[in-house]
Amino acid sequence: MIGRDLLAISDLTAEDLWKILETAEHMQEVGRRDIKKVPTLRGRTIINLFFESSTRTRTSFEIAGKRLSADVVNFSSSGSSLSKDESILDTALTLEAMAPDVVVVRHGVAGVPRRIADALDAPVINAGDGAHEHPTQALLDLFTVYQEKGHLEGLSVAIVGDILNSRVARSNIHAFTKMGAEVRVAAPPTMLPVGVESLGVKPCTSLREAVDGVDVVMVLRIQLERLSGALFPSVREYAATFGLDREKLRYAKDDVIVMHPGPVNRGVELAPDLADHRPSVILEQVRNGVALRMAVLYLIAGRAPAPIAEPKQ
Amino acid sequence: MPNEPTVRTEETPARIETRPGDRVVLDNRGIQRALARIAHEVVERNEDLSNLYLVAIPNGGVPLARRLAASLEKIAEQDVLVGVLDTTLYRDDLVASGERPALRRTEMPSMVDGRIVILVDDVAKTGRTIRAAMDALMDFGRPSRVQVVALIDRGHRELPIKIDYVGKNIPTHPQETVELRGYDGSDDDPLEVVVHAEVEDAAS
Amino acid sequence: MKRVLIQGGRVLDPQSGRDEVCDVLVEGGKIAAVDREIAAEGCEVIDAGGCWVTPGLIDLHTHLREPGQEYKEDIASGGRSAVAGGFTTVACMANTHPVNDDPSVTDYILDRALHDSPARVFPIAAATQGLKGELMTEMHALVAAGAVAFSDDGKTIMDAGVMRRVLDYAHGVGRPVIVHAEDCTLVGEGVVNEGLVSTRLGLPGNPATAEVIQVARDLHLAELTGCHLHVAHVSTAGAVDLIRAARDRGIFVTAEVTPHHLALTDEATLNFDTNAKMAPPLRSAEDRDACRRGLADGTLDAVATDHAPHAVQEKDVEFTKAPPGIIGFETAIPVVLDLVREGILSPLELIRRMTINPARILHLEYGTLTPGVPADITLIDPEKSWVYDPAKGYSKSRNSPWTGKPMQGRVVSVLVGGEPVYDVERGILTP
Numbered sequence: 001m002i003g004r005d006l007l008a009i010s011d012l013t014a015e016d017l018w019k020i021l022e023t024a025e026h027m028q029e030v031g032r033r034d035i036k037k038v039p040t041l042r043g044r045t046i047i048n049l050f051f052e053s054s055t056r057t058r059t060s061f062e063i064a065g066k067r068l069s070a071d072v073v074n075f076s077s078s079g080s081s082l083s084k085d086e087s088i089l090d091t092a093l094t095l096e097a098m099a100p101d102v103v104v105v106r107h108g109v110a111g112v113p114r115r116i117a118d119a120l121d122a123p124v125i126n127a128g129d130g131a132h133e134h135p136t137q138a139l140l141d142l143f144t145v146y147q148e149k150g151h152l153e154g155l156s157v158a159i160v161g162d163i164l165n166s167r168v169a170r171s172n173i174h175a176f177t178k179m180g181a182e183v184r185v186a187a188p189p190t191m192l193p194v195g196v197e198s199l200g201v202k203p204c205t206s207l208r209e210a211v212d213g214v215d216v217v218m219v220l221r222i223q224l225e226r227l228s229g230a231l232f233p234s235v236r237e238y239a240a241t242f243g244l245d246r247e248k249l250r251y252a253k254d255d256v257i258v259m260h261p262g263p264v265n266r267g268v269e270l271a272p273d274l275a276d277h278r279p280s281v282i283l284e285q286v287r288n289g290v291a292l293r294m295a296v297l298y299l300i301a302g303r304a305p306a307p308i309a310e311p312k313q
Numbered sequence: 314m315p316n317e318p319t320v321r322t323e324e325t326p327a328r329i330e331t332r333p334g335d336r337v338v339l340d341n342r343g344i345q346r347a348l349a350r351i352a353h354e355v356v357e358r359n360e361d362l363s364n365l366y367l368v369a370i371p372n373g374g375v376p377l378a379r380r381l382a383a384s385l386e387k388i389a390e391q392d393v394l395v396g397v398l399d400t401t402l403y404r405d406d407l408v409a410s411g412e413r414p415a416l417r418r419t420e421m422p423s424m425v426d427g428r429i430v431i432l433v434d435d436v437a438k439t440g441r442t443i444r445a446a447m448d449a450l451m452d453f454g455r456p457s458r459v460q461v462v463a464l465i466d467r468g469h470r471e472l473p474i475k476i477d478y479v480g481k482n483i484p485t486h487p488q489e490t491v492e493l494r495g496y497d498g499s500d501d502d503p504l505e506v507v508v509h510a511e512v513e514d515a516a517s
Numbered sequence: 518m519k520r521v522l523i524q525g526g527r528v529l530d531p532q533s534g535r536d537e538v539c540d541v542l543v544e545g546g547k548i549a550a551v552d553r554e555i556a557a558e559g560c561e562v563i564d565a566g567g568c569w570v571t572p573g574l575i576d577l578h579t580h581l582r583e584p585g586q587e588y589k590e591d592i593a594s595g596g597r598s599a600v601a602g603g604f605t606t607v608a609c610m611a612n613t614h615p616v617n618d619d620p621s622v623t624d625y626i627l628d629r630a631l632h633d634s635p636a637r638v639f640p641i642a643a644a645t646q647g648l649k650g651e652l653m654t655e656m657h658a659l660v661a662a663g664a665v666a667f668s669d670d671g672k673t674i675m676d677a678g679v680m681r682r683v684l685d686y687a688h689g690v691g692r693p694v695i696v697h698a699e700d701c702t703l704v705g706e707g708v709v710n711e712g713l714v715s716t717r718l719g720l721p722g723n724p725a726t727a728e729v730i731q732v733a734r735d736l737h738l739a740e741l742t743g744c745h746l747h748v749a750h751v752s753t754a755g756a757v758d759l760i761r762a763a764r765d766r767g768i769f770v771t772a773e774v775t776p777h778h779l780a781l782t783d784e785a786t787l788n789f790d791t792n793a794k795m796a797p798p799l800r801s802a803e804d805r806d807a808c809r810r811g812l813a814d815g816t817l818d819a820v821a822t823d824h825a826p827h828a829v830q831e832k833d834v835e836f837t838k839a840p841p842g843i844i845g846f847e848t849a850i851p852v853v854l855d856l857v858r859e860g861i862l863s864p865l866e867l868i869r870r871m872t873i874n875p876a877r878i879l880h881l882e883y884g885t886l887t888p889g890v891p892a893d894i895t896l897i898d899p900e901k902s903w904v905y906d907p908a909k910g911y912s913k914s915r916n917s918p919w920t921g922k923p924m925q926g927r928v929v930s931v932l933v934g935g936e937p938v939y940d941v942e943r944g945i946l947t948p
Contacts, residue, residue, distance in 0.1 A: 010717070019415070022415070022416070023415070023416050026399070026416035026417070026418070026419070027416075029418075029419050029420075030402070030419075033452065033453065034453070034454075035452045035453075037452070038402040038403065038449075038452070039402070039403060039448065040402040040403070040407060068402075087830065087833065087834055088834065088835060089833055089834075107835070109835035109836060109837050109838070110718055110719045110720045110789065110836060110837075111718065111720070111789030111835070111836045112835055112836075114788065114789050115789060115833075115835075129719075130719055130720070130837075131719030131720070132718055132719035132720070133719070165719075167719060170717075170719055193715070193716035193722075194711050194712055194713075194715070194716055194722060194724075195712060195713045195716050196716055198713045198716065198717075199716065199717065298402075298413060298416075299413050
């Protein structure tokens with residue numbers, strides 16, 4: 001059930017996911033208006049608490065909050081004490097004292113949003129924690145696929161790249177399997193977590209096998225700075241074996257779409273012409289991100305605390 | 314994505330379901346008569362009918378606005394624009410409600426600037442929905458005039474809002490509910506307005 | 518001469534194999550007699566009805582943090598917590614600041630223990646200087662100062678050549694080398710067991726193989742050198758199997774397992790609780806069950822708590838940054854009693870692994886109720902229900918996964934050298 005916080009797709013039911021998507025569809029209409037702003041969260045304060053830099057996600061949350069008339073304050077690691085030795089809980093409690101109505105947390109270590117949620121009264125939205133989850137990214141991906149395909153059940157989705165270190169992959173695996181889609185993951189075995197089948201997906205060690213007959217290919221960003229020389233021998237070899245180009249995409253369905261959470265390493269995980277044109281829907285993903293985050297903020301932010309139970313007679 | 318929101322639940326019952334404590338205060342014929350009368354009043358009070366824009370407040374306002382538009386089109390012998398405007402994002406009670414209400418469809422096929430906008434709702438009570446609808450409307454532009462149709466006016470106004478066209482005044486107890494039933498997306502469905510008194514449900 | 522009679526308890530003395538309701542007479546701080554219906558004249562009587570009367574428990578793997586990290590624990594608080602958990606004797610690891618790699622540090626610890634601790638404390642000295650895994654320590658001098666074993670616990674001596682020399686030399690000294698066996702190159706950044714849980718949480722995994730490989734290497738080196746190897750906190754089925762096979766081949770190896778590796782699995786980390794972060798990590802249910810079987814069949818000789826206090830602010834951080842380990846004295850008995858309740862071990866065999874077995878590993882005279890030995894005695898009410906709250910315990914730290922959990926079984930009374938040092942109602946009885 002959609003609870004106080006949004007921390008992980010694994011906490012949600014298919015019904016919850018549908019409710020969020022349905023709400024996002026209405027928010028999309030708001031985004032098409034001349035005046036793209038509604039007064040829903042007027043007087044509410046959203047704090048974007050980003051311990052790890054992210055222009056895209058942060059901006060998307062900021063625009064979403066502002067379109068709902070909330071005041072959005074950004075608190076990121078550069079230019080604040082976050083980069084120093086202040087503990088995450090101290091930072092969070094300091095912010096709490098400023099009475100935000102919702103706190104959006106991004107952190108490089110899995111589990112931090114949950115720890116912060118435990119410590120705060122305000123609801124917390126996970127904007128990405130380590131390699132754990134990135135629920136709003138998966139929701140906007142679901143939303144994009146739903147709008148492209150008109151349904152989710154029975155679709156085949158291939159997720160290609162560093163599954164081991166990807167929160168986007170984990171959240172999308174949960175999201176698409178809950179919606180009844182078939183999910184395959186493809187990467188060199190060094191980038192597949194142990195027992196990944198336990199998440200309900202089929203592991204593939206070749207791109208050809210992964211994209212065969214699929215409706216959606218989701219390409220993950222390769223962290224060149226982190227992984228080069230560690231999980232794969234060279235960018236050249238990775239691009240040749242797991243980089244997606246039109247040739248390799250031939251094995252997918254004719255109406256396949258290609259997704260990427262961005263930013264794209266052109267010519268590494270994705271061929272440049274694929275990144276820019278259909279069947280790629282990368283910009284739709286970004287566009288849908290705002291509507292989706294408006295939906296999440298609407299459903300979560302500024303809700304009154306549960307009423308105090310009447311004493312029993 | 315779930316279906317377009319409807320007044321009724323998903324399975325369409327053969328007849329409108331009655332529940333213990335129900336009292337039908339306006340049946341389908343009564344509704345048609347009321348809308349026909351309102352159409353004539355609209356024509357009397359607005360000389361330039363080409364500028365009319367009916368804006369329905371979902372859910373109940375949607376079938377009523379369509380029927381009202383059909384009546385107006387017969388009288389005026391010209392097309393009448395119908396839009397749908399969800400007021401949920403403009404409500405003043407969102408914080409109070411634990412679970413956020415589901416949003417409904419907004420579909421505004423034309424600009425509202427310079428038009429005579431007639432808001433159509435099924436039941437008027439406190440006036441708060443009309444207030445929200447007017448705020449929402451202003452975000453879509455600057456109508457030349459705004460008028461309000463309500464099929465039922467229950468009274469109990471909490472804001473200084475006047476209903477221009479009332480189908481029927483029905484005095485009710487504030488705890489009773491008044492709802493339009495029967496709409497499942499098709500304009501030909503029979504409708505009725507039901508007053509539902511709060512009945513102690515043994516099961517709950 | 519003061520005489521204390523412990524009357525009517527179920528006496529469990531693994532060394533003699535005694536498991537019966539009888540009395541224990543303490544005279545002049547030593548066990549005087551264990552028998553049925555000893556006359557009570559002139560005795561201070563302790564009614565032990567409904568309780569187990571066992572030799573004082575011995576914990577051969579603890580971290581008392583003094584010198585250097587007294588904000589986590591010191592010998593006084595650690596000693597009090599130990600007796601509150603029924604442990605009358607504890608051996609403390611060398612990873613203090615400064616490291617216990619010099620007789621002066623060993624002296625200091627023993628001096629503090631003498632004055633501050635209600636429990637007996639035996640220092641384990643570092644195997645290599647500064648725990649750096651390079652140069653071995655002055656083992657003869659350290660033993661002369663009172664060290665009972667050698668260990669770089671917390672770290673693994675990765676250089677096999679160094680490890681071989683450490684074992685060779687320690688063999689000459691006649692003391693065991695205790696190993697924290699994890700191949701750190703394989704552990705990498707791992708903070709939870711590599712498996713379904715790490716895959717789900719996206720936390721870096723520490724594979725069971727990291728322990729298995731290291732245990733295999735050290736068993737071969739023990740075979741090569743003939744030295745007594747003691748494997749600390751065994752956590753994997755693979756290590757249990759290797760140790761069992763090595764013992765069958767005649768290799769001088771002993772091993773211990775912690776209450777938390779016997780009770781919990783990596784699923785305890787699913788909510789990112791840093792109090793479920795351990796080194797080695799909590800493993801899969803299969804590994805836990807293998808450890809239970811290993812303890813039951815004697816492959817694992819001892820239960821040791823690996824009591825590892827950390828301050829709240831150190832644990833209340835990102836999962837990856839939190840130091841591993843938990844406090845363990847006061848929860849040990851109720852947690853391991855589950856093994857008895859589940860029929861995995863008899864009471865006598867459980868107590869054997871917490872008394873005489875660790876005593877033998879460390880060459881100590883305690884852990885028995887044999888007449889003539891110092892009267893270290895623990896009374897346990899195996900049925901008593903209570904709720905664990907570390908704030909009401911004696912450790913300075915509170916890092917426990919059992920906080921707020923219902924417990925069954927509790928230490929109710931403890932004697933060291935015949936003197937009552939702890940009582941569940943009155944608390945610590947010595948200064």
